[in-house]
Amino acid sequence: MAEQPDLRTIQHWDVLALSCIDGRFIGRAIDWLRQEAGIFDLRTELGASRAIVESVMDRYRFQNVLDTAVRLHRVRELWLLDHIDCMACGGSAIHAGDDAEMEFHREQMEKARRVLQRLAPDITVRPAYIDWERARFL
Numbered sequence: 001m002a003e004q005p006d007l008r009t010i011q012h013w014d015v016l017a018l019s020c021i022d023g024r025f026i027g028r029a030i031d032w033l034r035q036e037a038g039i040f041d042l043r044t045e046l047g048a049s050r051a052i053v054e055s056v057m058d059r060y061r062f063q064n065v066l067d068t069a070v071r072l073h074r075v076r077e078l079w080l081l082d083h084i085d086c087m088a089c090g091g092s093a094i095h096a097g098d099d100a101e102m103e104f105h106r107e108q109m110e111k112a113r114r115v116l117q118r119l120a121p122d123i124t125v126r127p128a129y130i131d132w133e134r135a136r137f138l
């Protein structure tokens, strides 16, 4: 097992993640973020990228979190984590299959990315997706 970093000496890190609140996926999202990012900030909003695309109020609240993470933690990347069967987006039943559902989320995260790049032009937005088997960058 890798040696644990001394958290008292770490003040800055690169990643803020925006994940859905869905309890089936949040533990897996955290496991994946630990593996890929090490230390990260995490914000949850119902629907993840949907919150940015569809809700002005959620977007406004998230902008505050993003601005603070950039200022205090010097975050440089925002990872969007959408997931399969997201009830905030109608669930899997409204899609023709798993691939079609992933494409829907890919397009929605691209819309969110464009919005977020206007709010924070210096941030790199990376879309990721969790299905029944695994999490991965899209």
Ligand SMILES: [Zn+2]
Residues within 6 Å of the ligand: 020, 021, 022, 046, 047, 048, 083, 085, 086, 087, 088
């Ligand atoms: Zn969800």
